Amino acid sequence: QKQVEKEHVVVIGGGIAGLAAAREILNRGFKNFTVQVFEARRERYGGRVWTDKLNNPKARGFEVDLGGSALSIANPFLNPLLNLTTNLELETAVISGVQFTVPWQKKHFAGSELIQAMTEAGSILTDAINITRQKKEDISIKEAVDRQLQEQGYDSDNIKSLLLRSFPSYVISDYSALYYQPDSLDFGYEKVLLDGMGELVDRLVSGADDERPLKINLRTPVRQVKVDSSENKILLRLKDGSQVTADHVIVAVPASVIAKGVLLFEPLLPEEYQFATKEMGMADGNKIIVEFESAFWSNEFGVFLLATKNEEERGFLQTWLNIHKVLGKPVLVGLLFGEKARDFEKIPDDKVQALVVKKLGQVFGMETVAASPIKQIIRSAWSSDQWSGGASSYPRVGNSPKLWDVLSQPLCPHKVYFAGEHTVFRGHGTLHGAYASGLRAAEQVLSGYCPQKALEDKQRRQEEKKKAKKVKKEKEEKVKGSIKQQTDDTENDEL
Numbered sequence: 001q002k003q004v005e006k007e008h009v010v011v012i013g014g015g016i017a018g019l020a021a022a023r024e025i026l027n028r029g030f031k032n033f034t035v036q037v038f039e040a041r042r043e044r045y046g047g048r049v050w051t052d053k054l055n056n057p058k059a060r061g062f063e064v065d066l067g068g069s070a071l072s073i074a075n076p077f078l079n080p081l082l083n084l085t086t087n088l089e090l091e092t093a094v095i096s097g098v099q100f101t102v103p104w105q106k107k108h109f110a111g112s113e114l115i116q117a118m119t120e121a122g123s124i125l126t127d128a129i130n131i132t133r134q135k136k137e138d139i140s141i142k143e144a145v146d147r148q149l150q151e152q153g154y155d156s157d158n159i160k161s162l163l164l165r166s167f168p169s170y171v172i173s174d175y176s177a178l179y180y181q182p183d184s185l186d187f188g189y190e191k192v193l194l195d196g197m198g199e200l201v202d203r204l205v206s207g208a209d210d211e212r213p214l215k216i217n218l219r220t221p222v223r224q225v226k227v228d229s230s231e232n233k234i235l236l237r238l239k240d241g242s243q244v245t246a247d248h249v250i251v252a253v254p255a256s257v258i259a260k261g262v263l264l265f266e267p268l269l270p271e272e273y274q275f276a277t278k279e280m281g282m283a284d285g286n287k288i289i290v291e292f293e294s295a296f297w298s299n300e301f302g303v304f305l306l307a308t309k310n311e312e313e314r315g316f317l318q319t320w321l322n323i324h325k326v327l328g329k330p331v332l333v334g335l336l337f338g339e340k341a342r343d344f345e346k347i348p349d350d351k352v353q354a355l356v357v358k359k360l361g362q363v364f365g366m367e368t369v370a371a372s373p374i375k376q377i378i379r380s381a382w383s384s385d386q387w388s389g390g391a392s393s394y395p396r397v398g399n400s401p402k403l404w405d406v407l408s409q410p411l412c413p414h415k416v417y418f419a420g421e422h423t424v425f426r427g428h429g430t431l432h433g434a435y436a437s438g439l440r441a442a443e444q445v446l447s448g449y450c451p452q453k454a455l456e457d458k459q460r461r462q463e464e465k466k467k468a469k470k471v472k473k474e475k476e477e478k479v480k481g482s483i484k485q486q487t488d489d490t491e492n493d494e495l
């Protein structure tokens, strides 16, 4: 039998998008393609999925998820990871039961009262967005919501105002109301994997029972993607100066890595690609995992929300996930969004504990929290991480979904493809968006998709049709002419 020479695919970036792309090509195209993943980080793949068990080998995944951990169940049809986790038989739980504390009112809202307030807050948000869209006004969610609250006569101490002002999209002050996607940022806690999201990326790498494992090269930052048109190859320059050749490259690194020039392209990326990576918003977000000697809080709630009237404190440890309810471990996970998440990375470790106690004290009472010894604190620092540059892309005021669309298209005929949460508008900033983008890039490679070529082919076909029509018309006119001539000749003869 004739041996087919396989084409080599290199995936740059071992986050969920890159791994999904590599897994799909290996599964469906192993007869024609070889696949290799280059990952910059020294000790792990997964990117913004990070189940950090290093300090806590007995940990059960979800309790030490420092990156993406919740699967949106808002619209199951738009989340392919829900099916995947079922197929892989990964154990899941839904985080349920919210308590909302307003400390200066000495009130804890929960149950039907809170559900009603949340539903009404959701309608206010929807109204705010609809009005913005009708008027085609490019303003922030913050501005749109504030206007709506004022119009409907809610003062700043009202539970609906307080709830809305603790939403991540409100806290990120320039989040575009015009292009707001509820399932991208505000979907919250929802479904989690008990062994952590790391389990999912591990399974993408190892493959299901009958699948081949992926080859991941850790500690391999790619510095440059250089197209060698004469050879129809792509040369990848690595950090140590060595070079690797590929037939296809999938670039699955965050937009910020491209924007900052950490990964270079030769020839330069087309201007609209450069513009997209620089212009799209990159939201800051962090997590802090706090392990106590024992749990002092109730397991009635899966989430503790804390109101604040202080603008300065918005996004700062207002949300706490109760791991004890799900896994029986005395752990609370605090969430940070926006500027506060970025600033938190600069706060030294020795100051963090006091801040945590102060915040939790507002929910559970200062005395209770101060009397509960903390065993350990682990926290993320995604904004200062050179391989991430933040938590997730988002449309900021002035952006349009076109920025994400541009980055979804391959550069061809050079065979450079793109994947990552920043390359899909519907689902940007999410695990499922990143995963879906990986599948899309794999399909583009497998099918040899090339939008420029498709356009050229279409134009060529149209041109050929036009020519054929012209020739046909000319022929018809010639025939008509000769018939007329014959008729004239006959008439002349008869005369």
Ligand SMILES: Cc1cc2nc3c(=O)[nH]c(=O)nc-3n(C[C@H](O)[C@H](O)[C@H](O)COP(=O)(O)OP(=O)(O)OC[C@H]3O[C@@H](n4cnc5c(N)ncnc54)[C@H](O)[C@@H]3O)c2cc1C
Pocket (backbone or CB within 6 Å): 012, 013, 014, 015, 016, 017, 018, 038, 039, 040, 041, 045, 046, 047, 048, 049, 066, 067, 068, 069, 070, 071, 072, 188, 220, 221, 222, 223, 252, 253, 254, 257, 262, 263, 285, 286, 287, 380, 382, 387, 388, 390, 391, 392, 419, 420, 421, 422, 428, 429, 430, 431, 432, 434
């Ligand atoms: C704190 C936090 C909480 C989140 N919570 C949720 C959530 O609950 N639900 C949800 O759906 N989403 C959540 N997200 C978002 C979600 O985690 C991301 O959208 C998703 O993981 C992005 O995947 P990706 O593959 O596009 O990018 P990444 O995971 O960033 O992968 C890119 C990879 O490229 C590597 N890389 C970068 N540069 C180079 C280079 N030059 N050479 C080689 N490799 C390189 C990086 O190291 C990284 O591994 C959260 C994110 C954060 C940070």
